[in-house]
Amino acid sequence: MEFEKVRLLMVEKQLMGRDITDPRVLEAMRNVPRHLFVPPAHRDMAYDDMAMGIGEGQTISQPYMVARMTEMLELTGSEKVLEIGTGSGYQSAVLAALAREVYTVERIEELSLRAQRAIESSGIKDVNFLVGDGTGGWPEEAPFDSILVTAATPEIPPPLLEQLTEGGILVAPVGPQSTQQLVKVTRLEDGFRREFGIFCVFVPLIGAHGFDE
Numbered sequence: 001m002e003f004e005k006v007r008l009l010m011v012e013k014q015l016m017g018r019d020i021t022d023p024r025v026l027e028a029m030r031n032v033p034r035h036l037f038v039p040p041a042h043r044d045m046a047y048d049d050m051a052m053g054i055g056e057g058q059t060i061s062q063p064y065m066v067a068r069m070t071e072m073l074e075l076t077g078s079e080k081v082l083e084i085g086t087g088s089g090y091q092s093a094v095l096a097a098l099a100r101e102v103y104t105v106e107r108i109e110e111l112s113l114r115a116q117r118a119i120e121s122s123g124i125k126d127v128n129f130l131v132g133d134g135t136g137g138w139p140e141e142a143p144f145d146s147i148l149v150t151a152a153t154p155e156i157p158p159p160l161l162e163q164l165t166e167g168g169i170l171v172a173p174v175g176p177q178s179t180q181q182l183v184k185v186t187r188l189e190d191g192f193r194r195e196f197g198i199f200c201v202f203v204p205l206i207g208a209h210g211f212d213e
């Protein structure tokens, strides 16, 4: 109960108090129990206005960043979504609340397994997990209506653009490891349209079409 109160405050102050306006995104973030996706020792900080360590040198993104990126995807409920960088599974859970089904890829097995347990214990369905290099996407399940990359990438991996449906939207933090900018790519009939969002700092996307190990 206490967690719910803090969660509603998080939505009001950190999301609505800034510039998040999509009512469906706000509702999803009022409902998903973020405290189940952070290390048990740090549950009391789960709704703080910051990213947090989740082990293996990786992080769960700040609530605002999760909301911002999710809003850019313009989900309506019918989408098949691909996420690259499962991490804690929190972003996957938010996506699952807003889309038809979620496919999420993580390169570190231990994190994927932990995320699977957290998703299960939250009672969230329609999330499919894969361990491997997500810079190649998930060819067997392509195409996707929405693709979200949650790790910093020097450039958008070409396989991800190929796996996007026409009219589909991809969002990724693009740039060097020091800072990136959110990029929204819409696939048009005859190419891709790029729009630029806020600056951010993510852990690196490591793989064939990302940074070197």
Ligand code: SAH
Pocket: 058, 059, 060, 061, 084, 085, 086, 087, 088, 089, 090, 091, 092, 105, 106, 107, 108, 111, 132, 133, 134, 135, 150, 151, 203, 204, 205, 206, 207, 208, 210
């Ligand atoms: N969406 C996550 C954020 C995780 S941080 C959350 O809500 O918690 C980014 C994650 O991307 C890390 O877990 C990292 O291990 C993973 N990652 C890095 N390179 C990857 C790759 N090539 N394929 C899949 N996952 C990758």
